[in-house]
Amino acid sequence: MIRHRILLALAMTLPLAGCGSILKLPGGEPAAHYMLRPAPAREVEAPLPVVIMIAEPDASAALDSNRVALKPSDLELQYYAGARWVDRATRMLQNHLIAALSGTVKDVGTEAMTLAADYRVQTNLAAFEAVYDGNKIPTVRVVLEAKLFSRTPLALRERRTFRAEVAAASDKQAAIINAFDRATAEVTNEFVDWVLAGVKERR
Template sequence: MSLRKMLRAGVLLLAVAPLGACALANVASEPAPDLYVLTAPSPQAPDGTANAAAQIVVETFSAPAAVDTARIVFQPSPNEIKYYAGARWSDRAPRMIAALAVETLHNTGRFPAAIGSGSSARMDLALTGDIRQFAATRPAREGFGQAGTEVRVMFFARLLRASDRSIVAARAFSASVPSSSGKMVDIVAAYDAALGQVLSELALWTLEEGAKAFPKRAGS
């Protein structure tokens, strides 16, 4: 390399280096967001309900792009989506919900096996569906909760035969829970309660419909 080219390369390196250093400094100075997790409920099946004979895989539910994120959704109106600043879920919402759904099925103590998608195990049923709403909202009616904020969770679930993907049953599930204040911890608590209601109903419905599709053999 000629002396002139070496000098030119050195000048470029000196010009770029401060920019890189500034970018790294900006990244390091950004405050880390607060991370939040939700919990799986432990629904109790009615007395006399038989244990499931079918093994089930829970697939990650589809979701609109605005919900398919780790950011926590605030929907002030039907036509507007915002996110809470400085707060995140520990994972993308659909992945987090799928993991909690598997845990909820386990917590019933009624399924021989319940796993998440990605396993090579042969299963009898697949639980899938759509996340229609997973957001904190401002209801139109006055006086709903101290902060005027409620969390709404809405799924449309499908139970499929794993062998041929035929639909065994389908149903919508929804819940609304008011937040006791505008603090993030109380809004997350409302998310936890609303999702817990939906997952509990979903698990018991899956148990009932799965028993119809795969009745337990006598003596088993």
């Protein structure tokens, strides 16, 4: 009797597991976990003698997730069924930005190095989604709002919003993820240039 109740409870919960997934993956490919390509290493004569802390980006609850987001319209946000990032989008992006800056400065890392940091960067991930707007093939939109703070004196030094839109080559899963990767790479490249320029100006 107990076993019967357990099986019945499991059967009742199984349909709920898919309720959060709105759309099937385009192309009918199996579900998978995805990551961003590492930014290429930058050639520098010598790392800048500063320590930078990159905070995990703020984001809405809808984007602070490992689910791959899409927007069928301006007023609606959904997720690809079964598609996942390897980590929450905010933490994945934080690690991506840190890796992109590695080698260009004395040290760069997460909130764990706050006390040692000469500069800190706070960001807000305002958009990280595939936008359809009635089209069959989406355009990936990435928007990152950033602020650069100095420690001595403690002050807001720079602020900037980085935007990138990359049209997917097709409605296939791999093409859409590749568009996410390209849009993020564009934002990351501009972000690194901005951080390094801001730090150099105040040395």
